Amino acid sequence: MSMKTNLFRMVFACICTSSFACPAARAVDVYVSAAASLGDALKEIGAAYEKTSGDHLVLNFAASSVLARQIEEGAPADLIFSADEAKLDDLEKNGLLAPGTRKSLLSNQLVVIVPADSTLGIASAKDLTYPAVKRIAMGEPSSVPAGIYGRTYLEKLGLWQAIQPKVIPEENVRAALAAVESGDVEAGIVYKTDELIAKGVKLAVEVPLKDGPDISYPVAILKESKQPDAAKKLEDYLESPAAKTVFQKYGFIVKD
Secondary structure: OOHHHHHHHHHHHHHHOOOOOOOOOOOOEEEEEEEHHHHHHHHHHHHHHHHHHOOEEEEEEEOHHHHHHHHHOOOOOOEEEOOOHHHHHHHHHOOOEOOOOOEEEEEOOEEEEEEOOOOOOOOOHHHHHOOOOOOEEEEOOOOOHHHHHHHHHHHHOOOHHHHHHHEEEEOOHHHHHHHHHOOOOOEEEEEHHHHHHOOOEEEEEEOOOOOOOOOOEEEEEEOOOOOHHHHHHHHHHOOOHHHHHHHHHOOOEEOO
16 A cells, blocks of 8 residues: 555544544435334334434335235345234244344234214124124234234133124234225224324224233344344334334333
């Protein structure tokens, strides 16, 4: 290496210690795979985060089961934010999560909703067994977290066998919400956070936290992340007071 080259690097290094002469750190794209129920909250959090960090968030919303399958098939993702622990269990068993980055940040609550103009007097989960309730929208009960939670709750009450034939399985919880809003079904089982943002539905039954399933929203960084440092910075921000305030605004239960 020439003396001139060495001299140039030394001068550049000295300049870079001054207040403004160096270029800013390069902004990066951070790919986030998140449960559909997190959509509204994460869009708001993401907009604020992009302004403070300079990074750009590429948000991919779907059922947690779909997100896990996408990642297993090689889809780009730096961070996953699931609506249940089981999907992350599978990813972790397959060695796809960065060790030590997994943590549960949020919880939620199940509710039964009906179209806003419904005249059905549904006051308990048992009322879903009545003949007047012919169709009930919920996430696919074998794979979508909201559907699995709903099925678990109904099984606990001994109602699942009577209600199962009425179930219209949807690809994610937001699709179940849309089915109720459109009036295509008489009732739906969704998260409280979905009911709070919906305009064409009304609350029929709120499942008490003590009686409902243990709902958990875990987050983790992917082992094959192309931007692990940026993903870690985002994960830390999701635990910040600013982010927690937004989650609570949308009805999520923030874990300590």
